[in-house]
Amino acid sequence: MLRTDNLHVNYGAIKAIRGISINVPEKSIVTLIGANGAGKTTTLRAVSGIVKSSEGKIFYNDTDITGLPPHKIVAMGLSQVPEGRLIFANLTVKENLEMGAYLRKDRENIKKDLDFIFNIFPRLQERLKQSGGTLSGGEQQMLAISRALMSKPKMLLLDEPSLGIAPILVKTIFEKIVEINRTLGMTILLVEQNAHLALSIANYGYVLETGSIILEGPASELESNPDVRKAYLGEI
């Protein structure tokens, strides 16, 4: 469904990613893991058009989307949940969700999707009128994911949903991600530092190091790979 071909991104003189080629099949969960600064966020931002790639191509459903502006890419059904839960602090929970549906034409179905979201994250329904900035970290993450769902995407790009959240809540959020994948048939590209957790829900994984892919394979294989275990799963 999504394919990048030898993608390069530079920030000025810094080469953040050099030659990333990944493939995300429809209805699957694919994860990108790697240490801080490996280039995971950069890869996602390049896919959603927020940063421009200097080389390489991005294909979405076999259409070349390289260089398109972000709003065009969102309109095609690729929705990103940015790193650090960039929610709109001065808008209420409800308004945040409505911003997610910003590009949608089918206003009448929005109600139904809201119900689906409240079913997954009942906490959000209780806090509809609260302003986004006063939510707890975990609630903000739920809101960020829900807001992306409101655009009725065909594919979700998730950037470190576990960042700064208590382990117990992380587990819930990952269960919800799986639920979204199963019930909606949503294709998901998941970026994570928590390699163990990411590999436990993904079908396929890529390991990034300083801007290049050093390893890839089915998630279960990666999980048992001794190098991965040593570098990312905290084993000696």
Next chain:
Amino acid sequence: MRKLQNNTKYLFITALFIILLINFLSDSINRYYYQIIIYCGINIILATSLNLINGYTGQFSLGHAGFMAIGAYVSASLSTYFAPALISLLGTGLVGKSIWFIFVLLCGGIAASVVGIIVGVPSLRLKGDYLAISTLGFSEIIRVVIQNLNFIGASQGFRGVYIYENGTRSLEMVSELSDVQYVFYEIPKYTDFFWTYLVAAVIIFSITNMIRSTYGRGFIAVKDDEVAAEAMGINTTKFKVTAFIIGAFFAGIAGGLYSHFLTYINPEDFNFLRSVEIVAMVILGGMGSTFGVVIAAIVLTLLPELLRDIQQYRMIIYALLLIIMMILRPQGLFGVRLHRKRKTNV
């Protein structure tokens, strides 16, 4: 939502009636007070329009005086150079004058917003301080250009134009034409309570309504987080430019109201200090609270009048006021506290 919009409609109509009513009484108001009331209205327009750019959309523009100048000069030169044509076309009745005035005001506003696009599109790629500096630079350029345009009085200021029967137009009496008939067309004093507060009501109601709509929340989203807004499919550049165009348009109209009230304009009326004054109103009012900004515009118009004896210290007082505000009430007089983004604690 529907109910709310209906309510604002009634509010707007009520406001219109009140404005008309006061306008009838305006002849009995002391001239000095009347002038201050008009200034209040013009400043409300300037501050609420800048608030859309600086407050709601979060782009720090420091060049509002430049857009005001364009509106003031474009409308004033139309009203003078084209006065004979306008008079023959529209007559001198109330309706004619009103159409004339609306026409020149709109031209001033449109000219300002065209310049707004020219300034805005390249500048809005800049952020924060850089944007402030570049908009400030542009508005100073506008002022310097006007200072060098002889047909609108250059640095002498502009009052009107002598139009001779043989078609010669000049700012001064021409001695060679001493036996030719002429008429001096000065900038007509069309601005009154009604027009000023009509425009103020229009901008307040349209901005409040816009900000409450799903479309309008896009402006706040751009301020809160540009990356997230982009990720939602919001064309952030379009929102920033739109805010700039609307803001410049109303600043231009305010300029037209200003020139048609004073009937004399000088480039110095639109210098850097004027821009700072308008920014001060927005900050004092709470960066994104229309109500607060209206109150702040009134307060900062009245304050220098109350402190006439210490006029020369006005800027110092502004600065002090802003510093005290930033310490005691960083959210502005009436602004709601802005939510700082939580930093992730890893």
